[in-house]
Amino acid sequence: MVATGICRTDDHVLKGALKGIDFPVILGHEGAGIIESVGEGVTGLKPGDKVIPLCIPQCGKCSSCLNPNTNCCLKTHLSESQNVMPDKTSRFLCKGKAAYHFLWTSTFSEYTVVPVDAVAKIDDRVPMDKACLFGCGFPTGYGAVVNTAKVEPGSTCAVFGLGGIGLSAVIGCKSAGAAIIIAVDINSAKFDIAKVFGATECINPLDYSKPIQEVITEMTNGGVHYSFECIGNTDTMKAALECCHMGYGTSVIIGEAPSAAQISFDPILLFTGRTWKGSIFGGWKSKESVPRLVDEFMANKFNLDGLVSHTLPFDQINEGFELLRSGNSIRTILMF
Ligand code: PAD
Ligand code: ZN
Ligand code: ZN
Numbered sequence: 001m002v003a004t005g006i007c008r009t010d011d012h013v014l015k016g017a018l019k020g021i022d023f024p025v026i027l028g029h030e031g032a033g034i035i036e037s038v039g040e041g042v043t044g045l046k047p048g049d050k051v052i053p054l055c056i057p058q059c060g061k062c063s064s065c066l067n068p069n070t071n072c073c074l075k076t077h078l079s080e081s082q083n084v085m086p087d088k089t090s091r092f093l094c095k096g097k098a099a100y101h102f103l104w105t106s107t108f109s110e111y112t113v114v115p116v117d118a119v120a121k122i123d124d125r126v127p128m129d130k131a132c133l134f135g136c137g138f139p140t141g142y143g144a145v146v147n148t149a150k151v152e153p154g155s156t157c158a159v160f161g162l163g164g165i166g167l168s169a170v171i172g173c174k175s176a177g178a179a180i181i182i183a184v185d186i187n188s189a190k191f192d193i194a195k196v197f198g199a200t201e202c203i204n205p206l207d208y209s210k211p212i213q214e215v216i217t218e219m220t221n222g223g224v225h226y227s228f229e230c231i232g233n234t235d236t237m238k239a240a241l242e243c244c245h246m247g248y249g250t251s252v253i254i255g256e257a258p259s260a261a262q263i264s265f266d267p268i269l270l271f272t273g274r275t276w277k278g279s280i281f282g283g284w285k286s287k288e289s290v291p292r293l294v295d296e297f298m299a300n301k302f303n304l305d306g307l308v309s310h311t312l313p314f315d316q317i318n319e320g321f322e323l324l325r326s327g328n329s330i331r332t333i334l335m336f
Pocket of ligand 1: 006007008009012136137140160161162163164165166184185186187190205230231232233236253254255256257279280281282324327330
C-alpha cells in the first residue's frame with residue numbers, strides 16, 4: 001500500500017454503527033498500492049502494477065454483475081462477509097492472533113491481501129496520493145450524480161453534507177451542467193471549498209428557525225430536481241426527499257445510516273411523483289470503471305486538489321481520525 005484516505009465509513013465501524021463487522025479488524029478502503037505478488041491462477045495482474053483495491057467488488061458472474069443496471073455485486077459485504085477472504089480464512093496475524101479483513105480491502109496496512117475480483121489495475125503514471133481517492137470518495141459522490149440520478153443540464157440540485165462524498169457530488173453536479181447547486185452543511189467552514197467546486201449557494205440549517213427543506217423549497221419555487229444525502233442521518237435523508245419538487249424531483253441516499261436505523265415518512269411524498277433512490281460506490285461497476293475514471297483524471301477531466309485537506313505519515317492515523325471527527329478535514333491521506 002502506498003497511500004490511503006480516511007472515509008467516514010471507517011469511523012462508523014469504529015463507533016460500532018455498522019453491524020456484521022468482526023473485530024479485531026484492519027479497516028481502510030480508500031487506498032492505492034503496488035502489487036507485490038499474485039496468487040496461483042491470477043491473470044491480468046503482475047508484480048509492480050499500480051492498483052486500487054475495490055470496496056465494492058465486481059465478480060463479473062453474479063446476477064447483479066450480469067445486470068447492466070446495478071453495480072451491487074453479490075460478493076459485497078451486504079450479501080456475504082468480506083471480513084474473511086473468499087476461502088473463509090484471514091491473511092492477517094497480529095501477535096499470533098488472526099485479525100479480520102474489512103471490505104476485502106484493509107488499506108490501513110502496509111501489506112494487504114485482496115481477492116482478484118476486488119482490485120483494479122490503473123495507469124502507471126498516476127500520483128498515488130490522488131489515486132487513492134478513486135477507491136471510495138470521488139467515484140461515490142460523483143457517480144451518484146452522473147449514474148444514479150443522471151442529473152441534466154440546467155437542473156437544480158441540493159447536496160446535504162460537504163465531506164469528501166458531498167463535495168464529489170458537487171463536482172458531479174457542476175460537470176453535469178446543473179444551473180443551481182445548493183450546498184448544505186452545519187459546518188460553514190466547508191462553504192469556501194464547496195464554492196470552488198461549483199456550489200452556487202451555501203446554507204447552514206443552524207442559521208434558520210424553520211426546517212431546511214422548507215428553506216430550500218422556497219428558494220427554488222417548489223423544490224429541487226435532484227437532492228443528495230451525503231451524511232448518513234435519517235433526518236437529513238427525509239429532509240432531502242422533502243425538498244424535491246413534486247412530480248419530478250429525485251432524491252439519492254449516499255450516506256450510510258447506522259445499521260439499526262429505520263425511517264418513517266409521509267408516503268404522499270412518493271405518491272405525488274417524487275423518486276427516492278440509493279447509491280453505493282456511485283453506481284460504478286468497479287473493476288471496469290475505476291481504471292476509466294483514473295484515465296479521465298489523467299486527461300484533466302477533474303481537478304480533485306481541494307478534496308485532500310491533509311497529508312500525514314501513516315503512523316499519524318489517529319490524528320487523521322481526529323481531524324475528521326472535529327470537522328477540520330475533507331480527506332486526510334496517509335502515506336506509507
Ligand atoms: P464527512 O464526515 O467527511 O462529511 C459529512 C458532512 O456532513 C460534514 O461536513 C458534516 O459537517 C455534515 N453534517 C453532519 N450532520 C449534518 C446535518 N445534520 N446537516 C447538514 N450537514 C451535516 O463524511 P464523508 O463525506 O466521508 O461520508 C459521508 C457519508 O457517506 C457517510 O455516512 C459515509 O458512511 C457515507 C459513504 N457512502 C458510500 C456509498 O457507497 N454510498 C461510500 C462512502 C461513504
Ligand atoms: Zn468510503
Ligand atoms: Zn458479482
